[in-house]
Structure formats: structure tokens, C-alpha cells
Amino acid sequence: MIALIVDDEKHVREAIKLLVPWKELGIHTVMEAQDGAEAVELLQEQTAQLIFTDMMMPLMDGKELLVSVRKIAPDAKTIVISGHDDFELVRHTMKHGGADYILKPIDAQQLKETVQKAVFELKQEQEERLLQQAREMEVNQLRPVYWDTIWSNLVSEPAGYDKHAKEIVDEYGFDPSITECRLAVLSLDTINGKLKDRFWSQWDLVYFSLMNVCNEVLTEQQPARLGIAFRYWNSDNEIVLLLVRELGRSDQLLQTVQQCIKSTFQSSLDIGVSGTLAYPDGLKNAYAEAKQALRRRNLLEKQKRIHVYQPEEPGTLPTSLSIDGYAEMIRLAVRSGSEEQISKAVSEWMAAVRKLGSIDLEQLELWWHQYKAYKSRWIVEWFGDQQQLVQPREEAEFQVPTDNEGRLALDLWEQQLTRSLSELSKQMLKLQQQDSNVMFEIAKYISNHYHEDISLQEIANHFYLSREYISRKFKQEFGENLSDYLSRIRMDKAKLLLLNPHLRIAQIASMVGYEDEKYFSKVFKKTTGVTPNEYRKGREA
Known part of the structure; x- marks a missing residue:
């Protein structure tokens, strides 16, 4: 905050500087002027929030300065310190926004209280201005959303x-x-x-x-x-x-x-x-x-x-090309694990697409849904109940593959399909290799015995390995501790069981390997963020 002291008598300016606790009030700069004209020049260069002024000064007196301050710094607080007890001067001060009128000689306590009040009002007004600006900004931001919503609703x-x-x-x-x-x-x-x-x-x-x-x-x-x-x-x-x-x-x-x-x-x-x-x-x-x-x-x-828009003519048939006739060829190529065979199978399908004279969005989406349906079917066929270990990359909602001109790019689409199917093939081969890996045997064992009171020591005894080795290798392979893996499986099973309203929480806890219902609820909340009852109610809503 900046203050300005205007008085033609230097000792008065010095007295004000000594009597006001500037730092305490958050005022970091105090400027001085010996008359109104000099004060106006200073205010035009740097705005002051708090102004002290005498009324009788050469060149430009306090009355004129008050008028100028209202124009240059309308938000500033002005305190008049004058040796003249004149009603007209007081009235002029109040009319032009003066905060107070103090008579000389200056009373230190009165001056301090007046300045404290003025600073308090300045801060209040600043907060109100900032709040109003925030409200206006919020309204300006929400207004387009408001109208977008209205028009969207009217279209519907x-x-x-x-x-x-x-x-x-x-x-x-x-x-x-x-x-x-x-x-x-x-x-x-x-x-x-x-x-x-x-x-x-x-x-x-x-x-x-x-x-x-x-x-x-x-x-x-x-x-x-x-x-x-x-x-x-x-x-x-x-x-x-x-x-x-x-x-x-x-x-x-x-x-x-x-x-x-x-x-x-x-x-x-x-x-x-x-x-x-x-x-x-x-x-x-x-x-x-x-x-x-x-x-x-x-x-x-x-x-x-x-x-x-043109009304559809009666008898108009959509494009008859379907992915069905190429699905088995693509499936065998993926199963072979050969990227060359996968690329060849996709190329044959795309060659048929390129022969079409017209492709619309409805046709593209149909092919996309057919492709996803076949891919899901293959995943079930190849991975069975181990799908959670494979975690194939899920495609997002269909987007038209476009080139840099925004036009349909069949070459790009062919690359995307080949990449996706090659990734699926790699995952299938990886899973086949993992079947013989002892860590995945342990994962299978946990999946089959999650409902029992199994421990790391029991698993170590069962597989003839040390506890330390299992802990280290399991974390390396799966990216999580064996105990966390077991808890996650149990919680996933518990979520499914909670869908049955006839099962009590205690029953579900026992069914997934917890004899203590309270401990089960604690683990469930830590894992999911809600209690078993809250989860059940949320699914029923």
C-alpha cells in the first residue's frame, strides 16, 4: 500500500511520518508533496491508496486537490489535516470523498485511529472489488455454458x-x-x-x-x-x-x-x-x-x-461388405504369431474395402463393432479364465482414421488394425510362455485358494521355494506384493458377492477368506474407499 503526504510545511509532513505506524498497517511506501500541483504529478505517475492533505497551500490548495484525487484515484482514502476549523472546508472534504477532517495541532491518538479506520475500509473495499470481479468472471465463464445447455435442451x-x-x-x-x-x-x-x-x-x-x-x-x-x-x-x-x-x-x-x-x-x-x-x-x-x-x-x-440432407430413396441398400468373410483368416493369422501373416490377412480385408465406391460413417462403425466383437470372442477362446492376467489393450470409442487433410485414411486404418492384432498375438504368445512359469503357477494357486487361510509360508512349502525368493520374484513379475495381490482378488470376489442381497456381510467375509467381519470391512474400505454396506447400497441405487 502507498501513502502520500501533501503539506507545504515540512515539519507537519515529518510529524505525520513519525506518528503513523506504517509497517503495522501494511504501508510500504510514503511519498511527499509540498502542494497540490506536485501531488497531482506524483499521483499520475504512481497511484496512492491513502492521501493526507492540508487545505491551505500555494499553487493548488486542498480543495482543488480533493477534486483531482476523485478523478485520478477514485478508490483512495483522503484524510484532511488542517489548521482551519471552517464548516465550508469540512463540507467540501466530505462532498469529495474525504475520509476525515483532523485539526492541527495533530492529536497522535486521533491520527492513528483515523488512519487505522481508513486502512480497514480500504482493505474491505478491495476485498469487495475482488469478490465482485470474481463473480463477474464466473458469470462470464458460465454464461456460454448456460446458453449451450439451453439450446441443447431445446434441440432435444x-x-x-x-x-x-x-x-x-x-x-x-x-x-x-x-x-x-x-x-x-x-x-x-x-x-x-x-x-x-x-x-x-x-x-x-x-x-x-x-x-x-x-x-x-x-x-x-x-x-x-x-x-x-x-x-x-x-x-x-x-x-x-x-x-x-x-x-x-x-x-x-x-x-x-x-x-x-x-x-x-x-x-x-x-x-x-x-x-x-x-x-x-x-x-x-x-x-x-x-x-x-x-x-x-x-x-x-x-x-x-x-x-x-436428402431423404433416403425407398429400396436403397447399405454397403453389403462385411468383415465376417475375413474373420477366420484373420483369427488364424493372429493364432500363428506371425506378423507377416497378420499383415497379409489385414491387407486382404482392406483390399476389399478399397474397391468400394462409397464408405459412410455408418458402415465404418458397423465394421468396427464387428471387429471388436470378434476380438472379444478370440480373447475368451484363447485366454479363458486368465484374461485378467493378459489385460489386452482396450480400444477407445471409434474414431475415423484421418490424414493431415482430415480425410478418411484407409492406409492408416490398416496400420492400426495390424498393430492391434499383432499386440494381441504377442500377448497370447506371452501367456503361453507364462503358463510354465512358477510365478504364474503361484498366481493360479492364489486364485483357486483365495477363500482359504493361505499364507506366504504355506505357499513356500507348497512350491518348495523360500519365502524371500517368492516375495522378490512375485513383485518383479506382477508389480505388487503377494499379499496385495491376494487382497485384490478377495475384494473383487467380495464385490460380486455383495450384489447378492441375501448374503450377510459376515457370510461374504468368510467366503473370501476372512473370519473376522470387522477386519474384512476395514480391508474392503481401505481398498475401495467405501464400506461393504455402502458399496452394496451404491449398486442397488
Whole structure:
């Protein structure tokens, strides 16, 4: 905090400096000026929060200084120290924000109390300003989310429009004269591959930037905005453009949106567009049409980016190619353990895919689900009840494999499939080798005898090995202590048993190797964070 003492008498300035406990009050700098004009110059260079001033000074007196302080430092507290007991001076002080009026000669106690009060008020006001700023920032941050939520809900259920009609008119100017609309959905599944890698950890920033670009186009140089872009929360966090004015030039407008996105992100996005429907009642159907236009677009097309909904003609059949005819060949290749055979099998499947003239998103997702179903079936076939030891890498939700232009990249997809299947093959071979490994025999023994009162010594006796050797090698192989491994298996079994409401906790404890119910509950809570009863209730809810 900074203070400024203004008085044409040096001994008065010195007295104030001596009488005020500056450090105690958090004031680190004390400036001085011998008249109002010099004080104004100082305040223009560095703002003071606490100002002491005389009233009668040359060049610029205290009355003029008070007026200037209100303009330069409106939040500052001003204390007048004057030798004139004049009502007009006091009134002028109060009128222009003076905190107090002290008469000379200065009373030390009065001065200290006045300064303490002024500093307390300064800190209070600063806290209130910071709190208000925080509130405003929070409102500014939440406002876009608020409107995204409203529009998302209206797209899902247009019947709720009347509840927000006045808000929408006030915010966007969408008055009752608007009776038609079109919806456009931006697909981020074909965004530039480099852009995905760059912003993967900041995906919200991508949405924010895209919506800013879209909204700028919809509001630029228009007497009334043509529409609104918002984040659609009800389905994969999509960006939706609601167009409500000049619908005849919607295609041109979306081309501009596309160009601006390409300029900003060096990437194009596919856009699905609905037909013209009633506003607001047709919002839900408009969204369905825009989504359908995206899902049916030919991903092999290199140039077309804006896809307008066209009703499906009767008798139109989807692509008939299925992974079923290639599954057995791929299974045998994985089983062989040969990367060359796996690559060859995947290549044959992809060769059939490349012969297609059209591939849409629905077809890609169908193939993906077929692939995952076959892979799950193979894992059960090859690993049986030892799947938990294999822990095959799970694929995330399907994403369209794209090149640096954001187009469907069949070569990349082929590489991904080959990599995934080769990894599965390696895991299968590894498990086969592990079957003969004594540590995995011990793991099997624990899995089969978890419900018994087994100890490290008993296991050592059973396998004719030392306790120390088992402890060390087991930790190396599995990354956890044998006791932790046993507890984890017991807790997993307990979770399954807790799904049966007819079993008491004491029964479950005994069934997984704990004779002491309280000790079982303690271990369960330490492992899962909740008691057995809380876990059971949570599953029943």
C-alpha cells in the first residue's frame, strides 16, 4: 500500500511520518508533496491508496486537490489535516470523498485511529472489488455454458421453448417473426490429424475457438444476427449452427464458415445440413436430418465438405461388405504369431474395402463393432479364465482414421488394425510362455485358494521355494506384493458377492477368506474407499 503526504510545511509532513505506524498497517511506501500541483504529478505517475492533505497551500490548495484525487484515484482514502476549523472546508472534504477532517495541532491518538479506520475500509473495499470481479468472471465463464445447455435442451425437446422465449429475444433478437430454421452440425471426427495431436489435451479450447469463428461469421456486418453456434452437450459434444435468417443463402454462409475455419485451423470440417423446418418446433427433426447427412456422407470424396440432407430413396441398400468373410483368416493369422501373416490377412480385408465406391460413417462403425466383437470372442477362446492376467489393450470409442487433410485414411486404418492384432498375438504368445512359469503357477494357486487361510509360508512349502525368493520374484513379475495381490482378488470376489442381497456381510467375509467381519470391512474400505454396506447400497441405487 502507498501513502502520500501533501503539506507545504515540512515539519507537519515529518510529524505525520513519525506518528503513523506504517509497517503495522501494511504501508510500504510514503511519498511527499509540498502542494497540490506536485501531488497531482506524483499521483499520475504512481497511484496512492491513502492521501493526507492540508487545505491551505500555494499553487493548488486542498480543495482543488480533493477534486483531482476523485478523478485520478477514485478508490483512495483522503484524510484532511488542517489548521482551519471552517464548516465550508469540512463540507467540501466530505462532498469529495474525504475520509476525515483532523485539526492541527495533530492529536497522535486521533491520527492513528483515523488512519487505522481508513486502512480497514480500504482493505474491505478491495476485498469487495475482488469478490465482485470474481463473480463477474464466473458469470462470464458460465454464461456460454448456460446458453449451450439451453439450446441443447431445446434441440432435444423444442416444447420447452416458451419458457426461454423472452430470454432468447433479449439475448439474440430471435423474435416471433422467425418461423423457419435450418441446423448444421460440425463433425470433428474428420478434423486435421495434426490438429488432433496438438490439442488433444485441450479439446475444450478447440470447441471454444470453433464456436467463436462460427459466431463471428453469423454476426459480422449484419443488422441482425443470422444464427447462433453452440456446443451440443447431448451427443458427443458437437457444435451446432442454428440458422434463422436469410435461409436462402445458407449454403453460401456455411461456405464462409468453412473458409474461416480452414484459415484459422489449417483444416476443414465436414458439415451436415438439414432442410428448412419450422422454428422452434422443428429443431429436433432438423438436428436429426443434419446428423443423418453427416452419417451418410461418402468419406472417400476428397472435395465435398458440406452435405445437405436428402431423404433416403425407398429400396436403397447399405454397403453389403462385411468383415465376417475375413474373420477366420484373420483369427488364424493372429493364432500363428506371425506378423507377416497378420499383415497379409489385414491387407486382404482392406483390399476389399478399397474397391468400394462409397464408405459412410455408418458402415465404418458397423465394421468396427464387428471387429471388436470378434476380438472379444478370440480373447475368451484363447485366454479363458486368465484374461485378467493378459489385460489386452482396450480400444477407445471409434474414431475415423484421418490424414493431415482430415480425410478418411484407409492406409492408416490398416496400420492400426495390424498393430492391434499383432499386440494381441504377442500377448497370447506371452501367456503361453507364462503358463510354465512358477510365478504364474503361484498366481493360479492364489486364485483357486483365495477363500482359504493361505499364507506366504504355506505357499513356500507348497512350491518348495523360500519365502524371500517368492516375495522378490512375485513383485518383479506382477508389480505388487503377494499379499496385495491376494487382497485384490478377495475384494473383487467380495464385490460380486455383495450384489447378492441375501448374503450377510459376515457370510461374504468368510467366503473370501476372512473370519473376522470387522477386519474384512476395514480391508474392503481401505481398498475401495467405501464400506461393504455402502458399496452394496451404491449398486442397488
